[in-house]
Amino acid sequence: MSVYKVRRKSQSWYGEQIGILILDAAYPCIPGNVGNATTYDYPVRFQEVRGASIERLLNQRDPALEEAFVEAAVELRDRGVRAITGACGFMAYFQEEVAAAVDIPVFLSSLMQIPFMHALCGGSVGIITADASRLTQRHFSACSVPGDIPLAIAGMEGETEFRGAILEEKGTLDSDEIEREVTEVASKLVEQHPQVRSILLECSDLPPYAHAVQAATGRPVFDFITMINYVQQSLVRRSYAGNM
Numbered sequence: 001m002s003v004y005k006v007r008r009k010s011q012s013w014y015g016e017q018i019g020i021l022i023l024d025a026a027y028p029c030i031p032g033n034v035g036n037a038t039t040y041d042y043p044v045r046f047q048e049v050r051g052a053s054i055e056r057l058l059n060q061r062d063p064a065l066e067e068a069f070v071e072a073a074v075e076l077r078d079r080g081v082r083a084i085t086g087a088c089g090f091m092a093y094f095q096e097e098v099a100a101a102v103d104i105p106v107f108l109s110s111l112m113q114i115p116f117m118h119a120l121c122g123g124s125v126g127i128i129t130a131d132a133s134r135l136t137q138r139h140f141s142a143c144s145v146p147g148d149i150p151l152a153i154a155g156m157e158g159e160t161e162f163r164g165a166i167l168e169e170k171g172t173l174d175s176d177e178i179e180r181e182v183t184e185v186a187s188k189l190v191e192q193h194p195q196v197r198s199i200l201l202e203c204s205d206l207p208p209y210a211h212a213v214q215a216a217t218g219r220p221v222f223d224f225i226t227m228i229n230y231v232q233q234s235l236v237r238r239s240y241a242g243n244m
Contacts, residue, residue, distance in 0.1 A: 011080035016045040017235045018228060019081030021072050021098075021108065023088055024052045027166055028173040032208030034087040034224045039207070042232060045081055047072045054167060058090050058134045069094040070101040077102045082235050084108070085228050089129065089202035095142040107231060110202050110224045111143040114151075117222055123197030124150040126189050126219070128182060130166065130203040131157040152193035154185050156203065166205050179209045186213045198222065 007014075022035055029035035037044060049065070049072045056062040069091070073084050083105040084098070092109035099106040117125050129135050132155025140147075156162045159181035165173040182201075190196050201210060201223040214221045 008078060008080060010078040014080060016043045016080060017082045018042070018044045018232055019073075019076030019079070019084045020044055020046050020228075021069065021076070021084065021086045021091060022046050022048045023054060023057065024048055024050055025054050025169060027169045027171070027205075029205075030173065030175055030208055032210075032225070034085075034204035034207065034228070039225065040228070040232075042236070045076060045079060047076045054169070057088065057093070058131055058167075061093055061134075061136070066094055066097050069098050073098045073102050073106070077104055083231050085224070085231070087204045087224070089204065089224075090134065090139065092139040092142045105231065107227060109139065109143050110200060110204070110222070110227055111139060111145060113200060113222050113227050114140075114143070114145045114149060117198045117200060117220075118149045121197040121220060124152050124193060124195045126186075126193065126196035126199040127151060127153045128185055128189065128199065128201050128203070128206065128213070129153060129155050130162075130205070131155050133157065135202075150195070152189060152196050154189040156182065156185060156206075159185065162205075166203075175208065178205075179212050182206055182209045183212045183216045187216050190217045190219065 031038050049068050051068050052065050056065060076084050086108035089109045089111055092111050095108045098108060114125050132153050161174050161177040162181055164170045198220045201207060204224050207223040207225045210221045210223050
């Protein structure tokens with residue numbers, strides 16, 4: 001019979017390895033979105049970062065949000081998750097502060113995959129982001145992205161349905177239309193930058209369309225879900241069984 005022990009005295013239940021920090025926003029999170037629990041083949045735990053609106057995080061880059069991010073991360077840690085991710089690539093702004101506040105792995109932004117993507121595929125790394133005008137050097141630096149990795153960046157901020165549904169939180173989301181928009185953006189990106197060998201979907205709302213982007217571009221496509229699954233598998237290793 002196996003003997004188990006309490007991991008943390010603040011932990012009252014078990015089995016949720018991945019904790020996810022969520023924006024204080026309101027729009028439909030469809031299957032495939034980081035904010036939809038059915039996206040995963042394993043249980044996850046969500047924690048809203050109070051006051052972390054799209055306006056304050058993306059547009060204002062409000063440093064006052066640091067306390068709210070750390071508080072939410074500590075709550076997740078205390079409830080027993082073994083690693084903390086985010087649900088917006090722009091959470092990279094607080095990657096270093098959150099990582100310093102807890103004693104478990106922190107990977108708040110999909111941008112953290114860029115060095116791996118470049119090592120794996122070479123060429124330039126193509127990035128499709130929610131708003132290219134809001135992506136700064138601090139976001140990349142906080143994710144340990146070296147300055148010598150060539151990047152080609154395209155934004156979704158000019159796409160009507162994406163802007164209305166996500167950035168402006170109109171309350172509805174036409175998934176077919178967003179798929180059309182992101183596929184068009186991706187196709188233009190590789191047409192204008194043929195040296196792009198891999199594509200990163202920075203935004204947590206874009207993984208539902210990764211298959212369409214790959215079909216349109218023929219490139220390996222990375223996103224929040226590829227990153228979260230990778231970390232999850234490192235936290236819960238399975239024993240092997242088979243035949244010789």
